[in-house]
Amino acid sequence: MNRELNWPTIRLLIVKDWQLFQKQLAAYLLAAFVALAFLGLAKPWAFYIGSLLLIIILVAVACFAISTSLLTERKEQTLAFVMSLPVSPLDFTVAKLVGNLATFLVPFVIIGLCTALVIFSTPLPNGLMVLTTLVFAHILLAYCVSLAVAMRIESEGWNTFVMIASMVMINPFLMAIGQLHGVSGVARGDAITWSGPVLAILSAQLVLSLSCLAFAAWWNGRKPAFY
Amino acid sequence: MPNLDTGAAVAAPTDARIHALDHLRALAMLAGVLFHAALAYSPLMHAFWPTAYRASSPWVDALAWLLHLVRMPLFFLVAGYFTTWLIERRGMTGLMQHRVRRILVPFLLAWPLVHVAMSAATRQAAHTVQNPSPFLSMLREWLALPDSPWMPPGTGHLWFLYYLLLFTALVWIARTLGWSGLFIRLLRLGAARVALLLPLLVLPGFLLTTTPHPAPESLLPQFWAVALYGPFFALGAALHGRLDTLQRLRRWLWPMLATCLLLYLAFLFQLSRFGNEDWMRHAPWSTALLQACIAGWGTLAILVAGLRWLARPNAWLAYLSRSAYWTYLLHLPVLFAVQYALLDVALAWPIAFLVASGITLAVCLLSYELLVRRTRLRHWVG
Numbered sequence: 089m090n091r092e093l094n095w096p097t098i099r100l101l102i103v104k105d106w107q108l109f110q111k112q113l114a115a116y117l118l119a120a121f122v123a124l125a126f127l128g129l130a131k132p133w134a135f136y137i138g139s140l141l142l143i144i145i146l147v148a149v150a151c152f153a154i155s156t157s158l159l160t161e162r163k164e165q166t167l168a169f170v171m172s173l174p175v176s177p178l179d180f181t182v183a184k185l186v187g188n189l190a191t192f193l194v195p196f197v198i199i200g201l202c203t204a205l206v207i208f209s210t211p212l213p214n215g216l217m218v219l220t221t222l223v224f225a226h227i228l229l230a231y232c233v234s235l236a237v238a239m240r241i242e243s244e245g246w247n248t249f250v251m252i253a254s255m256v257m258i259n260p261f262l263m264a265i266g267q268l269h270g271v272s273g274v275a276r277g278d279a280i281t282w283s284g285p286v287l288a289i290l291s292a293q294l295v296l297s298l299s300c301l302a303f304a305a306w307w308n309g310r311k312p313a314f315y
Numbered sequence: 316m317p318n319l320d321t322g323a324a325v326a327a328p329t330d331a332r333i334h335a336l337d338h339l340r341a342l343a344m345l346a347g348v349l350f351h352a353a354l355a356y357s358p359l360m361h362a363f364w365p366t367a368y369r370a371s372s373p374w375v376d377a378l379a380w381l382l383h384l385v386r387m388p389l390f391f392l393v394a395g396y397f398t399t400w401l402i403e404r405r406g407m408t409g410l411m412q413h414r415v416r417r418i419l420v421p422f423l424l425a426w427p428l429v430h431v432a433m434s435a436a437t438r439q440a441a442h443t444v445q446n447p448s449p450f451l452s453m454l455r456e457w458l459a460l461p462d463s464p465w466m467p468p469g470t471g472h473l474w475f476l477y478y479l480l481l482f483t484a485l486v487w488i489a490r491t492l493g494w495s496g497l498f499i500r501l502l503r504l505g506a507a508r509v510a511l512l513l514p515l516l517v518l519p520g521f522l523l524t525t526t527p528h529p530a531p532e533s534l535l536p537q538f539w540a541v542a543l544y545g546p547f548f549a550l551g552a553a554l555h556g557r558l559d560t561l562q563r564l565r566r567w568l569w570p571m572l573a574t575c576l577l578l579y580l581a582f583l584f585q586l587s588r589f590g591n592e593d594w595m596r597h598a599p600w601s602t603a604l605l606q607a608c609i610a611g612w613g614t615l616a617i618l619v620a621g622l623r624w625l626a627r628p629n630a631w632l633a634y635l636s637r638s639a640y641w642t643y644l645l646h647l648p649v650l651f652a653v654q655y656a657l658l659d660v661a662l663a664w665p666i667a668f669l670v671a672s673g674i675t676l677a678v679c680l681l682s683y684e685l686l687v688r689r690t691r692l693r694h695w696v697g
Contacts, residue, residue, distance in 0.1 A: 118492075124536050
């Protein structure tokens with residue numbers, strides 16, 4: 089089997105996903121501006137609304153990126169059209185992975201930078217960066233799990249379940265890390281201290297995220313045919 | 316206000332209307348420098364302004380706050396106009412490239428430099444000035460504390476660059492979501508109705524902040540600033556190619572200006588009755604409505620007047636327009652340094668005002684000649 093990648097077509101498929109994503113990105117950016125403006129009011133209720141809105145946007149970005157480029161595409165039979173292009177299953181897998189990661193990571197990074205800006209430019213304790221980083225890493229992990237499942241399993245029901253379950257896990261995750269002194273204690277102060285348990289959790293989150301992506305790439309890439 | 320978004324670096328203005336808007340922007344820039352210079356002699360700002368002078372006059376307040384209510388709305392209206400102008404000539408990608416080169420890069424480079432220069436000048440003044448302003452006296456006490464309070468970083472007088480970037484992003488969002496025609500539909504209602512609606516559109520902005528409205532210097536977007544300047548920017552963007560719509564307002568020019576002056580007198584009367592705690596509260600309805608009417612009608616009146624009398628090429632205004640961006644970036648640190656030095660010199664306030672603004676403009680224009688006009692810097696800030 090020819091394992092050489094068809095980069096020009098892969099690039100076109102990524103651009104196609106990116107262009108389809110423009111409206112969503114615009115809506116996310118608008119919502120992020122609103123969230124930041126709430127945070128800019130410097131009132132406790134506005135801080136709660138703003139930070140909640142930022143988490144909702146992140147979850148929406150993660151779910152809609154997968155839903156638009158994989159699940160909806162399957163329903164609308166776009167794969168049949170893609171099969172008519174000079175692409176192998178590996179090309180298609182690479183295009184889907186890179187396209188999906190781009191549509192997720194661009195708003196993810198923008199929102200992450202905005203959140204850091206909020207923490208460092210306001211009287212909020214800088215130690216909150218530790219908790220924030222763990223929350224962002226959890227959403228990244230939930231996204232990677234959902235993406236790997238979406239690329240492996242075609243059932244819409246299972247995909248919806250995994251997306252919701254992995255994102256809802258943020259609640260027990262927050263409760264659990266709230267018990268750690270390296271998180272709750274640090275979050276009240278201005279010093280940003282990366283304790284051993286925090287670094288271990290972060291490492292686990294990143295390793296698991298990368299493993300999910302590697303598994304999705306390996307599983308789909310080794311298929312000799314689309315079906 | 317600077318010519319950062321006129322596209323002046325792209326091509327010379329080609330029609331009389333763009334000359335008029337370029338000239339309006341040059342005058343608005345000059346108004347910005349004079350406004351900041353005047354605040355040192357304002358009784359209203361005496362307790363807050365770092366360079367507050369020993370002599371002040373209520374006449375300064377009477378003129379300065381009128382200027383304050385129209386200069387930035389006018390700037391954002393002109394900026395909106397030229398944003399559409401750029402999109403039509405270069406497309407959205409071209410606009411973004413232009414914004415990165417002419418706004419983002421200068422902002423990121425100028426912001427820390429301006430911050431360091433102004434902080435250093437203010438700290439030096441707090442230590443050395445014999446007749447400090449109330450703000451400097453307070454700062455002197457703060458600096459003497461073992462654990463002096465920390466001020467969150469802000470954009471300073473470069474906030475307009477931050478909001479131009481924000482509005483550029485909002486333009487992209489509006490176009491992507493198909494909302495860019497909203498203000499064009501509003502213009503179809505006719506000039507008179509637009510003039511009547513404009514104060515209502517900007518009213519929430521005035522309601523959400525204190526009176527007189529401050530500069531939105533926070534690094535986080537402020538609802539009130541978006542609500543106040545956004546409609547002017549959007550109106551300017553919709554007016555591109557539709558300036559004829561304003562023709563019908565020409566016969567209303569003098570009545571509009573007269574109405575603005577009457578409303579402004581009412582606004583000054585309200586300001587004079589403010590108690591100490593009122594400065595920290597959001598504007599009451601009546602004050603916000605007065606400000607919205609003055610800002611909306613005053614800005615439209617100046618725009619109509621500019622289109623009528625400033626449409627011909629003028630070498631002086633063209634030069635001011637080209638040097639406006641650099642002048643505006645540089646003027647506040649220079650002005651503060653000069654005004655700190657003047658704090659220990661006893662002068663009548665008009666003389667101190669003329670000396671401070673004259674030296675500031677001279678330094679800015681001279682440095683423009685030497686550092687920008689004939690160098691590569693002109694592509695970024697010329």
